[in-house]
Amino acid sequence: MESTIIKSRNFNASFGSNHVVKNVNIDIPRNQIIAVMGPSGCGKTTYLRCINRMHELIPGASSNGEMLLNGEDIYKMHPIFVRLKIGMVFQRPNPFPNLSIYDNVIAGYKLNGIKLPKPEKDRIVEHSLTRVALWNEVKDSLNKKGSFLSGGQQQRLCIARAVAMEPEVILFDEPTSALDPISTSTVEELFHELKANYTLIVVTHNMQQAARVSDKTAFFFLGELVEYDETKTMFTNPKDNRTQNYITGRFS
Amino acid sequence: MQAKSVKYRLGKSYGFQLLTYLLAFAIVVPLLAILFYIVRAGITRINWHFLVNIPKPVGESGGGIANAILGSIIIIAVASIIAIPIGIMAGIYLSENGKSRLAYWVRLSTDILQGVPSIVIGIIAYFWLVKPLRGFSALSGSVALAIMMLPIIVRSTEETLKLLPDTLKEAALALGMPFHRVIFKVIVPVGFSGILSGIMLSIARITGETAPLLFTAFGNPYLSVNIAKPMQSLPLLIFNYATSPYTDWLNLAWGASLILLFWVLFLNILTKLLTRKWKVQL
Amino acid sequence: MATRSDIPLRVIHSSPEAILKAKKRVRLSFRQIRTENIFNKTLLIMGLVMIVLVLGILITLIVQSLPSIKALGLKYLWGRTWNPVEDVYGAWPFLLGTLLTSFLALIISVPFSIAVAVFLGEYHVNGWIPNFLKNAVELIAAVPSVIYGFWGLAVLVPMVRTLEGHLGVSPLGVGIFSSSLILAIMIIPYAASLGRSMITLVPSHLKEAAYGLGATRWEVIRSVILPYTKSGLFAGILLSLGRALGETMAVTMVIGNSSAIPKSIFAPGNTMASVIANEFTEADKPVYLSALIELGLVLFLVTVVINMIGKRVIDRFTND
Numbered sequence: 001m002e003s004t005i006i007k008s009r010n011f012n013a014s015f016g017s018n019h020v021v022k023n024v025n026i027d028i029p030r031n032q033i034i035a036v037m038g039p040s041g042c043g044k045t046t047y048l049r050c051i052n053r054m055h056e057l058i059p060g061a062s063s064n065g066e067m068l069l070n071g072e073d074i075y076k077m078h079p080i081f082v083r084l085k086i087g088m089v090f091q092r093p094n095p096f097p098n099l100s101i102y103d104n105v106i107a108g109y110k111l112n113g114i115k116l117p118k119p120e121k122d123r124i125v126e127h128s129l130t131r132v133a134l135w136n137e138v139k140d141s142l143n144k145k146g147s148f149l150s151g152g153q154q155q156r157l158c159i160a161r162a163v164a165m166e167p168e169v170i171l172f173d174e175p176t177s178a179l180d181p182i183s184t185s186t187v188e189e190l191f192h193e194l195k196a197n198y199t200l201i202v203v204t205h206n207m208q209q210a211a212r213v214s215d216k217t218a219f220f221f222l223g224e225l226v227e228y229d230e231t232k233t234m235f236t237n238p239k240d241n242r243t244q245n246y247i248t249g250r251f252s
Numbered sequence: 253m254q255a256k257s258v259k260y261r262l263g264k265s266y267g268f269q270l271l272t273y274l275l276a277f278a279i280v281v282p283l284l285a286i287l288f289y290i291v292r293a294g295i296t297r298i299n300w301h302f303l304v305n306i307p308k309p310v311g312e313s314g315g316g317i318a319n320a321i322l323g324s325i326i327i328i329a330v331a332s333i334i335a336i337p338i339g340i341m342a343g344i345y346l347s348e349n350g351k352s353r354l355a356y357w358v359r360l361s362t363d364i365l366q367g368v369p370s371i372v373i374g375i376i377a378y379f380w381l382v383k384p385l386r387g388f389s390a391l392s393g394s395v396a397l398a399i400m401m402l403p404i405i406v407r408s409t410e411e412t413l414k415l416l417p418d419t420l421k422e423a424a425l426a427l428g429m430p431f432h433r434v435i436f437k438v439i440v441p442v443g444f445s446g447i448l449s450g451i452m453l454s455i456a457r458i459t460g461e462t463a464p465l466l467f468t469a470f471g472n473p474y475l476s477v478n479i480a481k482p483m484q485s486l487p488l489l490i491f492n493y494a495t496s497p498y499t500d501w502l503n504l505a506w507g508a509s510l511i512l513l514f515w516v517l518f519l520n521i522l523t524k525l526l527t528r529k530w531k532v533q534l
Numbered sequence: 535m536a537t538r539s540d541i542p543l544r545v546i547h548s549s550p551e552a553i554l555k556a557k558k559r560v561r562l563s564f565r566q567i568r569t570e571n572i573f574n575k576t577l578l579i580m581g582l583v584m585i586v587l588v589l590g591i592l593i594t595l596i597v598q599s600l601p602s603i604k605a606l607g608l609k610y611l612w613g614r615t616w617n618p619v620e621d622v623y624g625a626w627p628f629l630l631g632t633l634l635t636s637f638l639a640l641i642i643s644v645p646f647s648i649a650v651a652v653f654l655g656e657y658h659v660n661g662w663i664p665n666f667l668k669n670a671v672e673l674i675a676a677v678p679s680v681i682y683g684f685w686g687l688a689v690l691v692p693m694v695r696t697l698e699g700h701l702g703v704s705p706l707g708v709g710i711f712s713s714s715l716i717l718a719i720m721i722i723p724y725a726a727s728l729g730r731s732m733i734t735l736v737p738s739h740l741k742e743a744a745y746g747l748g749a750t751r752w753e754v755i756r757s758v759i760l761p762y763t764k765s766g767l768f769a770g771i772l773l774s775l776g777r778a779l780g781e782t783m784a785v786t787m788v789i790g791n792s793s794a795i796p797k798s799i800f801a802p803g804n805t806m807a808s809v810i811a812n813e814f815t816e817a818d819k820p821v822y823l824s825a826l827i828e829l830g831l832v833l834f835l836v837t838v839v840i841n842m843i844g845k846r847v848i849d850r851f852t853n854d
């Protein structure tokens with residue numbers, strides 16, 4: 001298996017005439033946590049959403065360039081196939097309000113009409129919830145709807161839902177920005193455990209979080225990938241002036 | 253001088269306030285008058301006999317409005333079967349493609365359709381169905397009513413779906429779901445009561461309609477379930493019998509009016525309860 | 535067809551069962567994609583149905599009116615005599631009847647509609663009293679028009695007959711006046727609810743500025759609220775008018791169905807809608823039927839235009 005799972009070559013994305021992601025070239029290694037950081041409006045979220053082809057759902061949105069998953073251009077296949085292999089967790093926890101916790105976890109199967117035998121479903125649910133450290137907390141209320149869960153628990157439920165699909169990559173769009181500090185650290189702890197089985201790409205506007213959780217960090221500024229390096233190196237010895245300014249808080 | 257002026261202005265203000273209150277509540281008077289009269293005139297006619305028999309020929313007393321009740325149910329049911337799928341899908345189309353050029357024309361057409369007088373719709377259904385099929389039919393009446401239901405269903409579906417958070421759709425799409433499953437398995441279930449209240453509103457609207465049925469369903473003195481033939485409906489019966497000179501028929505019309513009134517009120521209350529749950533401005 | 539590339543790399547490196555499962559999954563996805571395409575096309579078609587319907591209505595009305603337009607020309611619209619038996623067709627009695635009943639109904643109902651709108655929008659916005667009134671207004675809109683007509687025939691017409699007796703006019707009971715009364719009741723809700731929502735849109739800082747200058751409640755209403763909502767109220771009145779023009783059943787039952795030009799508001803008459811309702815199934819000659827359809831075309835065009843103007847005004851008002 002190649003060690004690079006996602007490659008971008010000369011990748012650009014726009015909203016109409018607004019060019020927000022400019023000429024990104026990046027190699028994302030397998031089974032690592034990559035943080036994507038930068039000030040508001042730098043294009044990091046747009047870039048993330050291009051990886052699982054959610055960007056093009058917005059009217060007027062477009063992109064060009066190469067985005068390769070395991071060597072294949074994801075823009076040459078149907079988005080459904082891309083999203084089966086690349087999952088996403090959003091900024092606001094969004095479990096399906098009309099489904100129970102159990103059904104939320106296997107939503108990717110159930111709502112797609114895939115009928116699994118009950119023991120198989122149980123296994124997936126328990127496995128996924130354990131992976132996100134939620135199993136013990138909800139194992140007695142699997143049939144209830146998730147509305148009683150706290151924000152952090154709901155977000156972990158959403159991660160479990162993505163994990164249940166056994167993707168290769170999980171994308172996180174500012175996953176803890178709507179959570180309290182305790183839930184945030186619970187989710188961050190999860191990242192380390194998920195790394196063993198998945199590749200994680202985490203967009204964050206909180207650079208301390210980037211420094212805490214990631215192996216490598218990409219710094220975006222005004223649509224360009226300014227710097228991409230081992231996290232330790234990036235934060236102690238940044239090579240670009242702009243990175244230096246961002247890290248020292250000259251702009252946020 | 254100053255004090256007098258203020259007193260005068262205040263007095264005027266209270267005066268207009270009183271006038272406004274009077275005029276506003278005055279509208280309740282004819283409403284209550286109508287409701288009480290219908291109840292009083294109709295309540296004595298309603299009994300089991302009345303509900304299960306068809307009208308007797310002129311001169312014989314007794315008889316009932318079973319053909320009209322059944323006819324109304326059938327015509328409305330067929331109209332709903334036609335209008336609901338089209339309306340919901342068109343509503344989904346508008347909520348998904350809101351800004352496109354085509355959507356503008358679709359929305360405009362929906363608004364225009366909503367304002368078309370019901371008698372004109374009856375004329376249209378006559379030329380589209382009655383003439384080609386060479387005869388009046390319940391089906392043509394249902395089509396006319398379905399055309400009237402469409403704008404309401406389209407509108408309320410679009411409004412309901414617009415209120416749902418985008419993140420719901422995104423979560424489903426990110427799981428690799430095809431669009432039709434996102435709609436039917438996630439969006440529609442969550443927005444169900446909003447869509448349902450739109451449907452109920454449209455049914456309440458057409459239940460009392462007479463004009464579109466005048467030259468389509470046309471009416472039928474007998475009990476019938478054949479939608480390819482003329483059929484009676486409550487509003488049609490009321491119109492025909494109320495304008496007739498026969499006391500028996502007038503009595504039937506009063507009873508039918510009460511039933512129709514209850515039916516329409518019941519549907520409206522049901523819609524109210526559903527809307528309150530959903531808080532959609534219809 | 536599922537190819538190796540559609541299957542996740544990690545699965546390729548595990549058991550044959552896993553590969554089989556993955557292939558099945560890929561085939562399912564292809565099926566889903568096909569269905570999705572059909573679904574998207576269907577959505578588009580359903581949207582187009584709305585456009586087709588409106589165009590179809592317009593075209594049908596025009597096509598069916600052509601015999602009458604060709605035979606009678608434009609002067610049909612102000613012809614004063616309607617006598618199908620002798621093949622004389624003139625629409626003016628019905629245009630006049632429609633104008634008279636609608637505008638009379640408007641004049642009668644507008645003060646009440648505005649009073650309701652001001653009451654609910656300004657004096658009492660929340661609470662059980664306004665809820666009661668709101669429900670009453672909605673009830674008025676919900677009552678079927680044939681029931682209004684029946685009640686009108688049974689209760690209102692005798693009352694008007696007595697009035698006419700006192701006035702020395704021929705005591706028919708039915709006529710333009712009675713139908714205007716019924717129509718007035720029926721159209722109250724339209725201007726009232728639109729007016730109410732317009733009034734609630736008045737920004738409170740404008741009202742507060744006036745109060746701050748020492749204005750009384752009525753003065754605030756008269757010089758701030760009403761001018762501000764002028765176009766919204768106008769749109770509401772247009773909506774009521776549109777409704778009145780298209781109303782058929784209640785009017786038919788109470789207007790007396792006379793094709794002569796009404797000499798006074800107590801005389802019987804006909805509106806475009808009521809004459810269509812009454813004579814459509816009896817029109818035995820093609821020109822007769824076509825003349826009626828032409829009335830339907832006029833009705834369609836007029837109501838559409840009025841409703842569109844009303845909507846345009848509302849849109850402009852709410853987007854400012």
